[in-house]
Amino acid sequence: MKAALLLVLTIWFSAQDAGFALPTSCSLPPSKWCSSLDTAIQCGVLKQCLEANFTRSHQTDAPVEVALYYESLCPGCRLFLVEMLFPTWLLLNEIMTVTLVPYGNAREKPDGQKYVYECQHGEQECLGNMIETCLMNMTNMAFPIIFCMESSSDVIKSAQTCANLYSPQLNWDSLMGCVKGDQGNQLMHQNALKTEGLNPPHQYVPWITVNGVHTEELQEKASTSLFALVCSMYKGTKPEACGGTKRTHFKSYCHNE
Template identity: 50%
Template sequence: MKLHVELTIVLFLWAVMGRCITAETRLRSPVQLSLFYETLCPDCRNFMNNELCPTWFRLEEAMNILLIPFGNAKEIQDGQNWQFHCQHGEGECQGNIIQACMIHYLKNATSYMPVICCMESASSPLTDAQSCLQVHAPTVLWDTIISCVNGSKGNELMHQNAQMTNELEPPHNYVPWILINGEHSEELQYHAENDLFSLVCNTYIGGGICDLSEDI
């Protein structure tokens, strides 16, 4: 009888704790931010340097970041591959592919955001791309990125980014184009570009990291 009572208590506590953990996880679900951008676009770089990167470094656990470098570029099929024409010239196409390959090989925002932020804050993102990778993600070789850029993988990644950009609803008509939890509106865009920290914390509603970060 005693064993039965103890087992019942254990099962009850387990069920209660499970519900609490589930509720807490739901309340603290990270904010999904998707950024459609161009590597050499001045407005995109301003947003990344002034809002996205500082906010992410402070609120990493409250955010899921998806970066899609393509923006206003155009693609034309060329046999089995694709040719890309970018708003700010061939250098931007190169930068877009470099960052697409970095995102692919570094796999998660914890690894690739420091590298991308380093590039976008540099006076010449393309010139500093290799050093940014070596400093912030030394486990991935620059040769790996360049092989991706010059090969079929980079072409495939850029085509995927083009498809994601072209499938936006509503369609993008400028960059940076920002989605919060899969939604875009002019109001969300305005708040993201002017006070992303507050927007993330107000959307996150989980407290914790936002409360602590206010004093940083």
């Protein structure tokens, strides 16, 4: 799917779920709607932005922490990230945080002062994992870019287009310097340590933790309706979006063999 179409679909999905129509004059991604007064007016979401800012300023309870341990080319991981995690975050980002750890069922081996990696779905997956890891270290727009990549028919080929779409100021050569250099290697090592340190150890991906905890019950609830799970677990005043609940099941795993 082309990046431009992904942008339109993302805007349409968020606008429909939030209950308001998006003016045709708005061409910005959802993450930019509340970036300024003029933008909020142009996109027809001034009321919603003001309400969101008010809600955030009065949130005193800790957000629900959702962590996704995944690999870039695992079909089940892509499905969960695109169809469940990202849409939930768009609607509930004021009461939830998302941590992405792209490593999954990879294997790490020391090679001098560096590490080499073998990935479940081959070298291209290792490259995808590394690109997404470096994105998270270099731009605060990493999640929309990763969503765009994982939505595409070709995760790797779409990476630069998606980066240009959501973070045009990002220098692609610098990003690839991270991917191919010592910085990316060390960042991936941290992903390996986080994944290998999971308790209980992961048996498949996507592997989901909520507030640092993984149980089969939480995994099932997150796979069935992450939106409802986050709304139910947040201890503060629920945002207006939590008034309606969608139930869609996404359960497809890449097992750790």
